[in-house]
Amino acid sequence: MSQEPASREQADEWGAGSNQRLASGLRQRMQRLPQQRTVVAEGLLKRVVGLTLEAVGCQAQIGSRCRVISGPDSEVEAEVVGFSGERVFLMPVGEMRGLLPNARVIPLPHAAAIPVGDGLLGRVLDGEGKPIDSAGPLRCERRLPAVESINPMTRAPIMRPLDVGVRAINSLLTVGRGQRLGLFAGTGVGKSTLLGMMTRFTEADVIVVGLIGERGREVRDFIDHSLGVQGLKRAVVVATPADRAPLLRLRGAWLATSIAESFRDQGKQVLLLMDSLTRFAQAQREIGLAVGEPPTTRGYPPSVFAQLPRLVERAGNGEAGGGSITAFYTVLTEGDDPNDPIADTARGILDGHILLSRGIAEAGIYPAIDVEASISRVARDITAVPHQQLVRRFRQLLSAYQRNRDLIAIGAYQKGSDALVDTALLLWPRIESFLRQDFHDPAAFADSLKALENLLPQ
Numbered sequence: 432m433s434q435e436p437a438s439r440e441q442a443d444e445w446g447a448g449s450n451q452r453l454a455s456g457l458r459q460r461m462q463r464l465p466q467q468r469t470v471v472a473e474g475l476l477k478r479v480v481g482l483t484l485e486a487v488g489c490q491a492q493i494g495s496r497c498r499v500i501s502g503p504d505s506e507v508e509a510e511v512v513g514f515s516g517e518r519v520f521l522m523p524v525g526e527m528r529g530l531l532p533n534a535r536v537i538p539l540p541h542a543a544a545i546p547v548g549d550g551l552l553g554r555v556l557d558g559e560g561k562p563i564d565s566a567g568p569l570r571c572e573r574r575l576p577a578v579e580s581i582n583p584m585t586r587a588p589i590m591r592p593l594d595v596g597v598r599a600i601n602s603l604l605t606v607g608r609g610q611r612l613g614l615f616a617g618t619g620v621g622k623s624t625l626l627g628m629m630t631r632f633t634e635a636d637v638i639v640v641g642l643i644g645e646r647g648r649e650v651r652d653f654i655d656h657s658l659g660v661q662g663l664k665r666a667v668v669v670a671t672p673a674d675r676a677p678l679l680r681l682r683g684a685w686l687a688t689s690i691a692e693s694f695r696d697q698g699k700q701v702l703l704l705m706d707s708l709t710r711f712a713q714a715q716r717e718i719g720l721a722v723g724e725p726p727t728t729r730g731y732p733p734s735v736f737a738q739l740p741r742l743v744e745r746a747g748n749g750e751a752g753g754g755s756i757t758a759f760y761t762v763l764t765e766g767d768d769p770n771d772p773i774a775d776t777a778r779g780i781l782d783g784h785i786l787l788s789r790g791i792a793e794a795g796i797y798p799a800i801d802v803e804a805s806i807s808r809v810a811r812d813i814t815a816v817p818h819q820q821l822v823r824r825f826r827q828l829l830s831a832y833q834r835n836r837d838l839i840a841i842g843a844y845q846k847g848s849d850a851l852v853d854t855a856l857l858l859w860p861r862i863e864s865f866l867r868q869d870f871h872d873p874a875a876f877a878d879s880l881k882a883l884e885n886l887l888p889q
C-alpha cells in the first residue's frame with residue numbers, strides 16, 4: 432500500500448529524494464557502460480559525372496563534408512548537395528583528381544565555426560574563412576554565431592544617408608544606411624574602380640568585400656590598387672576567384688554576408704560590396720544543374736532564383752538602434768540583354784540600381800554613372816526637400832540635353848528653341864566636371880551637396 436504525503440512540504444521532500452536516487456542510479460549505470468565511439472557510416476563512390484559524385488552507403492546530412500579517398504595520395508573533399516534513394520550526391524570543394532571507382536567516402540565532423548571580430552580587419556580570407564594573405568593566423572576571440580533571419584517587422588527603417596565618398600552618388604542617388612543596391616555594368620566599365628573608391632572614402636565603420644568568381648588577377652589588383660594599405664585597414668576581403676569550385680564561390684558570398692552581419696550585430700555601420708552577384712548566380716546554376724535540377728529560365732534552375740533573395744535579404748538594417756549593412760551587388764549586363772534573368776531578378780529584389788554606361792566611359796567620364804537610368808528607391812525618404820528639388824532640376828537638364836544630343840552634336844540645334852535645353856547646353860561643361868571624379872579624390876556628403884547647389888542656378 433502506498434503511503435500518502437501528509438503535507439505539501441513532505442511531498443516536495445519525497446520528490447526531491449526520489450529524484451536524487453534516480454540520478455545516482457543513472458550515473459552508476461552509465462559508468463558501467465563501455466565507452467562508445469560515434470559510428471560513421473562510410474560509403475563507396477559509384478559514379479562521377481562532370482562535377483557530381485555519387486556515393487552509396489554513406490550517412491551524411493546535406494551541407495556536411497566527406498572525404499573521398501582513392502589511395503594514399505588521392506584525397507578529395509566534397510560536400511553533400513543532394514540525394515536520391517540510397518544515392519548521395521556530392522560536389523568537390525577542392526580539385527578533383529585521381530578519383531577511382533569504389534573510393535571510400537567518409538563523412539567528416541562539422542567544420543569549426545569561423546572566427547569573427549576586429550581581428551578580421553585588414554585580412555583576406557578564402558571562401559572557408561581561412562586567411563590567404565600570409566599575415567599569420569586570425570586573432571579573433573568570437574566565433575560566428577548561428578544565423579537567424581531578421582523579422583522584417585523589427586528591422587529598423589532606412590532613415591539616414593550613408594556617405595559613400597562619391598559625388599554623383601551622394602548628391603544624385605543618395606544611399607541610405609541599410610539600403611541594398613545593384614551596380615549594373617558590362618565588363619571593363621569601372622565597377623571595381625568605383626567599389627574601390629567607396630571602400631576608401633565611405634564613412635562606414637567596416638567594409639566587407641566579397642570578390643566572388645572574378646578573375647584571380649583581379650583579386651590582387653583590387654587589394655593592392657583599389658583598396659590600398661589605408662583602405663584595407665578597416666576592411667575584410669573574402670576572395671573566391673573563378674577557378675575555385677562552385678561551392679566555394681557560393682560559400683564566399685555567404686561568408687562575406689555573415690561577417691558583415693557579425694559587425695552589424697556589434698552596432699557597426701557596415702558597407703558590404705559583393706563583386707559579383709552574377710557570378711554567385713552562375714555558381715548556384717552549376718550546382719543546381721549538376722544535381723539534376725531542370726534549367727527553367729534561360730538555363731538557370733529554380734534554386735538560383737530562391738538563393739538570390741535569401742542572400743540579399745541578409746543585408747540591411749538590424750533591429751532599431753543597432754548597426755546596419757549597406758550593400759552593393761555588382762551585376763554583369765553583358766550585351767545589354769534586357770531579358771537577362773539575373774539582372775531582372777536583381778532589379779526586383781534590390782532597393783535601387785546604379786548603372787554604369789559604356790558610352791559614358793568611352794567619353795572618358797569616370798565614374799561612368801548613367802544618372803538618368805539609375806535610381807535610389809530610398810533617396811526621397813532620407814533627403815531634405817531642397818535637396819530633392821536640386822536633384823529633380825539636375826535630372827531635367829540632363830534629360831533635355833540627352834534628348835537633343837544628336838542635334839547638338841551636328842550643330843543643328845537652334846539656340847532659343849527650348850529654354851531648358853539652352854540652360855543644359857550652357858551648363859554642360861560644368862555638369863560633366865561635376866560628374867567626373869578622380870579615383871584619388873574623395874567627395875564628402877556635405878561637399879557633394881554643396882557642389883550640386885553651386886552647379887545649378889536658382
Ligand SMILES: Nc1ncnc2c1ncn2[C@@H]1O[C@H](COP(=O)(O)OP(=O)(O)OP(=O)(O)O)[C@@H](O)[C@H]1O
Pocket residue numbers: 616617618619620621622623624625797798868869870
Ligand atoms: N575613375 C576612373 N578613372 C579613370 N579610369 C578609370 C576609372 N574607373 C575605371 N577606369 C578605367 O576602366 C578600366 C576598367 O575598370 P575596372 O577594372 O574598374 O572595371 P570593371 O567593370 O571592374 O571590369 P571587369 O568587368 O573586367 O571586372 C580601368 O583599367 C581604367 O582604365
Ligand SMILES: [Mg+2]
Pocket residue numbers: 622623624645649
Ligand atoms: Mg572588376
